[in-house]
Amino acid sequence: MRRTLLFTGIMATALVGTVASTGVSLAQSPAEAVAARQQVMKDKGAAVFRTIRPFVQNGTGAIADVQAAAATLASHNGKYAALWPRGTELGVAGSKTKPELWQQTDRLNQLIADMERNATAMNVAARSGDAAQIRTAFAGVTASCNACHDAYQSR
Numbered sequence: 001m002r003r004t005l006l007f008t009g010i011m012a013t014a015l016v017g018t019v020a021s022t023g024v025s026l027a028q029s030p031a032e033a034v035a036a037r038q039q040v041m042k043d044k045g046a047a048v049f050r051t052i053r054p055f056v057q058n059g060t061g062a063i064a065d066v067q068a069a070a071a072t073l074a075s076h077n078g079k080y081a082a083l084w085p086r087g088t089e090l091g092v093a094g095s096k097t098k099p100e101l102w103q104q105t106d107r108l109n110q111l112i113a114d115m116e117r118n119a120t121a122m123n124v125a126a127r128s129g130d131a132a133q134i135r136t137a138f139a140g141v142t143a144s145c146n147a148c149h150d151a152y153q154s155r
Contacts (some may be wrong), residue, residue: 009045018114029113030092030093032085032086033088034088034093034094036083037083037084037095040079043072046069048138048141048142049143051065051066051069052066052126055131056131056134056135059131063129067126067127067129070122070125070127072129073121073122073141074122076119077116077120079115080115081108081112083107084097086102089102090154097152097153097154100155101152108148111151113146114144115144116141118140119141119144121140122134122137122140122141124137125137138140
């Protein structure tokens with residue numbers, strides 16, 4: 001009994017920590033959850049398209065800014081799944097998420113794993129300061145973003 005209570009307490013603490021670190025709360029309304037998810041995506045988009053892409057395509061910007069943007073991407077690792085609670089599908093508070101996302105959990109989990117792997121690679125490449133490594137890692141990140149958006153975002 002004591003072991004069961006301890007395990008339950010540990011799991012509850014882990015869940016609360018994971019949910020809290022994503023900006024999504026168990027007590028949030030669907031509209032609040034959609035808004036939190038959209039803010040994370042805007043932050044990621046700014047990192048990728050306003051900072052890393054100009055560096056990769058034009059050689060503009062400072063490596064320190066690319067490193068900070070890559071760290072932002074990697075900071076979301078382990079948090080993506082919590083950004084899509086049930087009840088936040090297409091039509092809810094401006095959500096563009098197709099209902100297939102919740103029906104294809106194996107595929108979604110693979111896409112999340114790919115994104116996390118590519119975000120980590122981007123962070124490592126940025127920290128190296130090597131432009132060629134950054135270009136290669138950028139291609140992986142954009143491929144991950146596109147794969148998920150193509151599958152699960154209504155346009």
